[in-house]
Amino acid sequence: MSLMTLAASGNTPSIPAPQIEYGQLSPMLIVFGTAVVGILLEAFLPRRLRHPAQVGVALLGLAGAFAAVLVLAIQGYGGTRSGLLAMGSVALDGPALFLQGVIILASVLAVLSYAERGLDPRIDGVPQDPFTAQAAATPGGEQEQLATRAGFATTEVYPLTLFAVGGMLLFPAANDLLTMFVALEVFSLPLYLLCALARRRRLLSQEAAVKYFLLGSFSSAFFLFGSALLYGYSGSFRLPEIADAISGTAPITPALANTTQNDALLLIGLAMLAVGLLFKVAAVPFHAWTPDVYQGAPTPVTGFMAAATKVAAFGALLRVFYVAFPGVRWDWRPVMWGVAILTMVAGAVLAVTQQDVKRLLAYSSIAHAGFLLTGVIATNRQGIAAVLFYLLAYALVTLGAFAAVTLVRDSRGEATHLSSWAGLGRRSPLLAAVFALFLLSFAGIPLTAGFTGKFAVFQAAAAGGAIPLVIVGVLSSAVAAFFYIRVIVLMFFSDPQPNGPAVVIPSTATATVISVAVAATLVLGLAPQYFLDLASKASMFVR
């Protein structure tokens, strides 16, 4: 029966009012609500109060959301009581809660490093944060100088970030493709803007924003078209229903019987959906935006993107593949094998010759995406748990690393060229040691968080029969180790440049970020049992 005939019959069935479980959705609602409050504050508060107020509100909101996540987890929504919310469009289960927790943690740290105002010298007694005084002013123009003098600040970044966080919280929890698409855009659009807001080197910043925006929307189009095809195949956007259609257990309508025979719809849709997600996780060959955007964006934003986006995107990737497509894993696994291998190898090899520390970390994040993909490919519970744990470790260490990058500065702002990092270990051994610790964790040296994560994903992959992937993984780890160590060599065993950068003593905000990251690196490396258990308990998707 077509829709037209349905409407014509005049016998419109009553549409049931949607049932919304506000309590269980509270983490996202709190964040969105805080973001709205932030907009209002922006509108009504005097300029000088905005910064403290926005930071405070943002942190408060995130803390509230985190508390909500904790409460939900304690109440068992991550395990036995997990279920579907909002008419089945949002899932509340272990992976969702775990990743939401991680995203909120990462956001808290990101907000803290946004709030850092002690790094750039004050201008006319006004402390300078990492963001441009007035985004609309042309770089280097008169208007910009005036704005700077006047102590303008783009405090809109906090609500923007909160919107992004809200989207990210929703993304891994989305149980249908519609919600997922909306979540994708909700967290992407603020990020495009955030990229453009750097105080220094605004040309690069704007360029990063343009690139990110164009490529991001390009990939969204693929995602959307993929969704459309899958809808065409299965008649539904719901992930479980797609799975049912694939396995043939769905109630058969005539149209469905027709389309489910057309595997091309399914497979092309799957591939295009995967493109959208792989773009967000920065897998090769959809990675090209990563180095440029990471380099150009304001460093705190880069940290936030690198950490939280990856977590959210992997969460969605896991859910899509584990909930919707387990029935066709023999089709997508070989392809994902190829992507994983390409990502690990290309990320590691390309990083070898990088000269900019932010680009280096970008390529490193690509390589890590490859390692994470091996966990996704495992297609077993251990794989889920391993990816969850890896994301936790990776997110915290990444934020720490980017926060550390913000501290190395010369007269033009952050000194990200590697040559200016030479001899940093002699000028500032503490920072160099901390950064070295992060690098060692990235490199997967035992007793650091990175090693535990790597071990977890590799063993899951091996258990899933992907031994060759593991071998490629360890070999590219060795290549990756090379460039991490190159930085360490540079910091500790090279002569400092005569006019090299100085390390600025940060305020409590950045110091907190770095301390938390160090603690996480060590705790997740030395005593990861609790978090592994947590990830393991959370490794069951609800359908």
Added chain:
Amino acid sequence: MNPVNYLYLAALLFTIGAAGVLIRRNAIVLFMCVELMLNASNLALVTFSRLHGNLDGQIMAFFTMVVAAAEVVVGLAIIVSIFRTRHSASVDDSNLMKL
């Protein structure tokens, strides 16, 4: 008319949009091509909705439109600001960062 033809049209539009992204230099045109891709998807969605006889696809199309509108806001803001800086909307001029 067989609804499948709409699907072919959607695929064609999508491809045209993608080709436009690859070929055109002007950021605005590039962005319009992306919009074209989104609308191609919308066409597909609506077609499938009709095919399956449920409303999900049409609802999705509405959402897509909203999202596209939001994207335009953000995108134009970014493109305009970079145009003001560089006095050029050519994406090929933005390659300070590479390698």
Added chain:
Amino acid sequence: MNSLIPLLIAAPLAGAALLLLGGRRLDRSGHWIGVLAAAVSFAFGLVLFFQMLGRPVSQRAVDVKLFSWISVGGFQANAAFQLDQLSIVFVLLITGVGSLIHVYSVGYMAHDERRRRFFGYLNLFLAAMLLLVLADNYLLLYVGWEGVGLASYLLIGFWQHKVSAATAAKKAFIVNRVGDVGLSIAIMLMFTQFGSFTFSQVFAAAPQESRGGLTAIGLLLLLAACGKSAQVPLQSWLGDAMEGPTPVSALIHAATMVTAGVYLITRSNAIFDLAPDARLAVVCVGAVTLLYGAIVGCAKDDIKKALAGSTMSQIGYMVLAAGLGPIGYVFAIMHLVTHGFFKAGLFLGAGSVMHGMNDEVNMRYYGGLRKHLPITFATFGLGYLAIIGFPGLSGYFSKDRIIEAAFAEGGTEGWILGLTALVGAAVTAFYMTRIMLMTFFGERRWQPDGKGELPHPHEAPRVMTLPMIVLAVGSVLAGGLFTINDAFVNWLTPVTGHSEGNSPLSSGTVTLITIVCMVAGIGVSYLVYGRSAVPVNPPVGSALTRAARRDLLQDDINHALLVRPGSALTAALVYFDVKGLDGVVNGVSATIGGLSSRVRRVQNGYVRSYALSMFGGTLVLVATTLLMRSV
């Protein structure tokens, strides 16, 4: 009283430790500590000897186990000693002659600032040699064996500031190491075959072993003996070893070191008896070395090197005798003992001459010294007579019996060996007479030293002459004493066995021919060096002479065969390591780096090309997904 046996070694070892660790405090009195240690050991040796005499023949050999040294699975090595008739002979020779050399050194090294250390090394030498002859298994023997090598290294290179001395010391050690490889492998082979390397057990099990196995063991032991006893082809170190102070040469040549090879072969008689092929190799080596040493000895102008050639030749006799088997073992040892006396005497005499002649060693710059150094002349002369086998002196008895035994080997072999030995005897007489004539007779050919002063030859102090006199007495009497009632033969027979063999020539005939040969050698020598004046500058000489002066080109041969290819190989390997292996390592990293910078170019900064890569990636992804299904 068997606990004295370890003390035999402990005494000189303690002396060495005391002297080497004691520091400068002992500089003034240290040398006497060294002498005392040697003498005490000699005293212990005498006590043990008389105790042994007092026991019935069957109970003369005693075993003392100190502790289990190495014990892993079936590999059981004990620190255990065996004192039997053979070892006591060596003990007495080593400690007796050794003590005399110690005493002599007190005088000889009186002005050397490092005298204390010298005595320490001497004591170490004795200790190592005693360990060698007292060990009850091959592994412990090996310890002494290498210990001797170490001590000789230290002593030959004692004057380390001389490049030649340091080089000679190194050469001695390394050449010896080549021989040691033989001993090592022999021990491993014994362990593999018998599960043991203790003398008694190996000898007991030897008869079950195949002839091939025994031959292999025998040849390996021969290789070891060649190294230590300076037999061809491992003879090259001996001549250079003269770089050491003269008492060291005396010690190496008479009492220790070079005798070790003969000891090893004789000790292993149970193996050689069953391995005729190995024995044949032994006699060949002995015969060749015998002539080799003799020829070299004829050509050298350096008094010590001439004596060194003589030693090589005499040891050749001993090895030859030992290789003859039961016919010869006893005479090998007997010649070894008598040789110990007269060669020590000769070297100490040579040292005395050098002492008088400002350390000049070239005999062409000697001449007419008999009046200036009467005691030296007398003792050296007696040693000379003994070595050429002058009837009635000790060399006569021992060497004669070896020549006899060589003939007694029988067959063509016997004739060849016997004649070789005879030729050797003649040549010995020739070169020894040459030394005597050039040194003590004829015109003075003394050369001024660096300050333009002629040497003032003077007799050495009593502390040096006394040992020379004692040794001279020994050189005269030892041989005679040993032959009374075949005392020496009977003494050793329980250890080595003895058989008379059947010589084609009667004993008397051999003796007669030997004496004729000797006289002929003396005669020729007199014609060359006695009748006419000795030229100060050596004549060009025949090709053989020139070759002999260069030790029959031994170093050139070693150089061409081993050193040059060896250093070429080393250089090639160093190159290979850096460019080859390390090149691969660095190449891998360079390849990755190169790959990286090439692939990097894809990241060209143009957003449209990024989009293209995404689009291409999507197509590939879609295509492969579809392909996977169709496959």
Added chain:
Amino acid sequence: MSFLLTATCAVPAVGAVVTAALPAGTTEARRRTSRATALGFSVAALVLAAVIAARFSPDGPRYQLTESYSWIRAFGISFSFGVDGIGAVLVLLTAVLVPLVMLASWHDAAPDSGDSVAGTPAPDGSFENNRRTQGFFALILAVEAMVLVSFLATDLFLFYVFFEAMLIPLYFLIGGFGDRAGGPEQARQRSYAAVKFLLYNLLGGLVMLAAVIGFYVIARDQNQGTFDLQALTRAIADGKLVIDSSAEKALFLGFFFAFAVKAPLWPLHTWLPNAMGESTAGTAVLITAVVDKVGTFAMLRYCLGLFPNASKFFAPGILVLAVIGILYGALLAVGQKDIKRLIAYASISHFGFIIMGIFAMTSQGQSGATLYMVNHGISTALLMLLAGFLISRRGSRLIADFGGVQKVAPVLAGTFLIGGLATLSLPGLAPFVSEFLVLVGTFTRYPALGIIATLGIVLAALYVLVLYQRTMTGPVKASVSGMPDLKARELLVAAPLIALTIALGVYPKPLTDLVNPAVADTLVQVHRTDPAPVHPVAATPGGVTK
């Protein structure tokens, strides 16, 4: 359950933290405090190691004093410690060497030395400069702690973690505290050496990681999802854990590769000469005498214990590589111009012996190899530390820059000679016992290889004596004429090593008693027995026990 083994590992670890946390070394007194603190901790570790050795009963079970604490249950990983005879002697070795290395390096990490990191002076009073001494000693203690854990761990994963982690402090020791001589070029060389060391070993470790994971997955599939070594070996012996032959070979190679890099086995050795050449003598000793032993130790314990059949399968090939290494290392040593690189190549030759002994799979070979690890540690430490004293006096590592040292510094020359003689395995000194056992053990099963390897002893004599001759003998070169003899501190370093060299050469029984039962157990694991003598002596061989 006693806490002895944990305590032994913990003491140096705590020491490292405490030393690093001491007030900055702005004055000599403070620096002395930090050095003394570090030394104190290392001596405490030595005392504990001695207690372990004393409480270990050779007749008891293989692993004793065991402790186990849960660590990462998710992967079946625990903090399990246990000591066997092989571990005990290596723990002792480590504990003995570290204080001596510290004593020898007493002034190697002094601040404002002008060389600091990169050939130019560090800014005076800078943070880096003031922390230098503490950093150096703390890093040494950290290495010690990690090495001890590796020797005492009875959990495969625990072992792996520390096997890898110890690279990091060592890396900083190599790269940050190199040899003093030379300018920027040498600084470049040093950082090259450090990076090469780390990457090479990391690559080995990562390959092993893949094998560890593979092994774990296979074991878990058969309900043996644990990393506990004892449980695993028992399961293998009982047939509860069956690894398919080709998988076993692959896993063996994964493990072996890591150990062969670390040991190092020819042709994976090229990092060692760089690392030893460019680091301080103390660090070089730490690398070759202590850390590299973890590699050979692990071959014996893990390769043979977990993969008995693959070990047997690959043994001939490995033996060939080992023999090549013996001769190759020795020949390369002969060709070196640099004292430290010479010693490094000599070590490569010696590691060939050790590996040969292990894979000959006879009791003599393996006991010998274990003793060899200890003895090589002692002798190389002696030679290398003395070489370090020598080099620091002249400021050059080139052999050609020396000559006639014995005349001006006889004690230095004499002790150096003893070190050299130990290196060439002179009978009567400790290395002889082990070398001969290895050779015999190899010969009984592979006579040809045994014979070829024996040639190595000639080459050893050659490189040692050539080194001694060129540096110590001959006329005194002007550049060494004012060279002082050994100081009391330096003698204090050399004396115990010399005493040990002699004592263990004369009476190795305490060590063999500890090692033999563990080796016997290893041979049981690989189902190998010693070849019987062809013509056994009629009576029981003298003094055979058991």
